[in-house]
Amino acid sequence: xxxxxxxxxxxxxxxxxxxxxxxxxxxxxxxxxxxxxxxxxxxxxxxxxxxxxxxxxxxxxxxxxxxxxxxxxxxxxxxxxxxxxxxxxxxxxxxxxxxxxxxxxxxxxxxxxxxxxxxxxxxxxxxxxxxxxxxxxxxxxxxxxxxxxxxxxxxxxxxxxxxxxxxxxxxxxxxxxxxxxxxxxxxxxxxxxxxxxxxxxxxxxxxxxxxxxxxxxxxxxxxxxxxxxxxxxxxxxxxxxxxxxxxxxxxxxxxxxxxxxxxxxxxxxxxx
Amino acid sequence: xxxxxxxxxxxxxxxxxxxxxxxxxxxxxxxxxxxxxxxxxxxxxxxxxxxxxxxxxxxxxxxxxxxxxxxxxxxxxxxxxxxxxxxxxxxxxxxxxxxxxxxxxxxxxxxxxxxxxxxxxxxxxxxxxxxxxxxxxxxxxxxxxxxxxxxxxxxxxxxxxxxxxxxxxxxxxxxxxxxxxxxxxxxxxxxxxxxxxxxxxxxxxxxxxxxxxxxxxxxxxxxxxxxxxxxxxxxxxxxxxxxxxxxxxxxxxxxxxxxxxxxxxxxxxxxxxxxxxxxxxxxxxxxxxxxxxxxxxxxxxxxxxxxxxxxxxxxxxxxxxxxxxxxxxxxxxxxxxxxxxxxxxxxxxxxxxxxxxxxxxxxxxxxxxxxxxxxxxxxxxxxxxxxxxxxxxxxxxxxxxxxxxxxxx
Numbered sequence: 001x002x003x004x005x006x007x008x009x010x011x012x013x014x015x016x017x018x019x020x021x022x023x024x025x026x027x028x029x030x031x032x033x034x035x036x037x038x039x040x041x042x043x044x045x046x047x048x049x050x051x052x053x054x055x056x057x058x059x060x061x062x063x064x065x066x067x068x069x070x071x072x073x074x075x076x077x078x079x080x081x082x083x084x085x086x087x088x089x090x091x092x093x094x095x096x097x098x099x100x101x102x103x104x105x106x107x108x109x110x111x112x113x114x115x116x117x118x119x120x121x122x123x124x125x126x127x128x129x130x131x132x133x134x135x136x137x138x139x140x141x142x143x144x145x146x147x148x149x150x151x152x153x154x155x156x157x158x159x160x161x162x163x164x165x166x167x168x169x170x171x172x173x174x175x176x177x178x179x180x181x182x183x184x185x186x187x188x189x190x191x192x193x194x195x196x197x198x199x200x201x202x203x204x205x206x207x208x209x210x211x212x213x214x215x216x217x218x219x220x221x222x223x224x225x226x227x228x229x230x231x232x233x234x235x236x237x238x239x240x241x242x243x244x245x246x247x248x249x250x251x252x253x254x255x256x257x258x259x260x261x262x263x264x265x266x267x268x269x270x271x272x
Numbered sequence: 273x274x275x276x277x278x279x280x281x282x283x284x285x286x287x288x289x290x291x292x293x294x295x296x297x298x299x300x301x302x303x304x305x306x307x308x309x310x311x312x313x314x315x316x317x318x319x320x321x322x323x324x325x326x327x328x329x330x331x332x333x334x335x336x337x338x339x340x341x342x343x344x345x346x347x348x349x350x351x352x353x354x355x356x357x358x359x360x361x362x363x364x365x366x367x368x369x370x371x372x373x374x375x376x377x378x379x380x381x382x383x384x385x386x387x388x389x390x391x392x393x394x395x396x397x398x399x400x401x402x403x404x405x406x407x408x409x410x411x412x413x414x415x416x417x418x419x420x421x422x423x424x425x426x427x428x429x430x431x432x433x434x435x436x437x438x439x440x441x442x443x444x445x446x447x448x449x450x451x452x453x454x455x456x457x458x459x460x461x462x463x464x465x466x467x468x469x470x471x472x473x474x475x476x477x478x479x480x481x482x483x484x485x486x487x488x489x490x491x492x493x494x495x496x497x498x499x500x501x502x503x504x505x506x507x508x509x510x511x512x513x514x515x516x517x518x519x520x521x522x523x524x525x526x527x528x529x530x531x532x533x534x535x536x537x538x539x540x541x542x543x544x545x546x547x548x549x550x551x552x553x554x555x556x557x558x559x560x561x562x563x564x565x566x567x568x569x570x571x572x573x574x575x576x577x578x579x580x581x582x583x584x585x586x587x588x589x590x591x592x593x594x595x596x597x598x599x600x601x602x603x604x605x606x607x608x609x610x611x612x613x614x615x616x617x618x619x620x621x622x623x624x625x626x627x628x629x630x631x632x633x634x635x636x637x638x639x640x641x642x643x644x645x646x647x648x649x650x651x652x653x654x655x656x657x658x659x660x661x662x663x664x665x666x667x668x669x670x671x672x673x674x675x676x677x678x679x680x681x
Binding site: 013 | 392
């Protein structure tokens, strides 16, 4: 694992150059340019807000649009980093067959590219906060750490997925489907507090309630989204209880995913 | 000091056929669990027990036919793929110029591509900043450098790729077929740049090329690969020459196997056999450069031939007629009764350079009617006199005796 960090430092210029290329290539001939990066969360926010007005979701004292936008930011960052990461090896066939550098540069680059788009999301969030007259507190300092943790989660999926995708292209086909399902299992449309109230306070599933709540939180995005909202919008510290199960899962799976990637890496140029 | 590159028992196998579907994989795995192996994928040895080492500062050429394993070998040295068995030790930084322009992105401008490719090749940003003007100047693209590469002509793209690739500093340079780029003037420039790179600071260079002349000129040592094995590893001259002979043999073998003789015949005369004879008048496949070429033709005739004209000549494998002499010029009158006969043509000091050549022959009757005409009736090789002879090149066909004079007017 230390070698990932090592590579990140050694190859930072390459990662930066490739990420810049990704962004330039994507938006070069587009009139709206980088604005396209935020169209997706903004549209989803509007749709969710519309739906919410029919079904009624309890969101406490935070206005729903900004709450769901703050959920969509880490979610879309995670979803797209993972999806692009999984494709990143197979879409760079020419480079893989011609030049050697550590192959994890590709999934890392996919993530850095998405980080730039996330940064633009923050501008929209800031605008929303001004509109709703909300001020960030010192707790907002947790945000970089939360994003870093989100990157680790995305890497867990993209390292394993991108390596497997070299052998079986099914992976890149299946992942978007799975991820769009996973959105409903994450507190994006609804807040985590709703799940917590139902399971912990009301014990809605009987004796299984506490276990179910822990299982729900094994999805690292549950804790991530909740903490992101808490730190930025509510001025609260992260809820470590909901972060813990997912964190343990990530800490166990990330090294395995990395090991698989490094093992498979040797044959990329032959198989791809 | 240990050698900068060491290759020990390097073997690389590829599975033939395609990767199977998940269903098949599952089936094979289940079968394996039951102790049966249903996995029948044929293996192909791209490299077979390769051993060599390279000292710092050596300039080594790697030659061989298509599919001999040259590029696979370079891929191992550049760490792009890993051996099936054996070991590759590289003690130094490697700059792989494996294909010019691998990292060029068509959407970016020339200048942006210089920076992107620099990063891909591991050149620090600072160094590229220093070199960017040189690179642009070398590529001759000053006017177009801020235009997206997708609007470049293919020649311009190649020029850009070459200019970037050769701007990097590394202890080991790996070059695969990159010199044949652009128009002649630019090729010349590339060639000079390569020589400059090679002779600079005692760099170690591995050069793969089909241009044997170039390899012979640039390299001090050449490795000849054939079907994944090293069949010769030695000084560039003798190895290149060996390769030529091998090449000629392959061509003539192919020609002979394919039996590509092109024959038109009236049916009255048929050529049965064509032989090339050595000094002892024994049939042979090859003669030495500059010796007498003896062609013996056995033919059968249905009827008596009175004053026929025989026309016998040689041609290259791509049907350029080289020699062609006719008996019509002779005052002698041949007469052959019906039956089997032989004629011989001797060419003293057959002047052609080493290579593979074909025989053509025609028989024409008294009235000027062509009774038989055939090309590629037989192939033979001209081989170099000695291993030390100047290497034959593609730029000449005929060897002549010349004398030189140096004058200062």
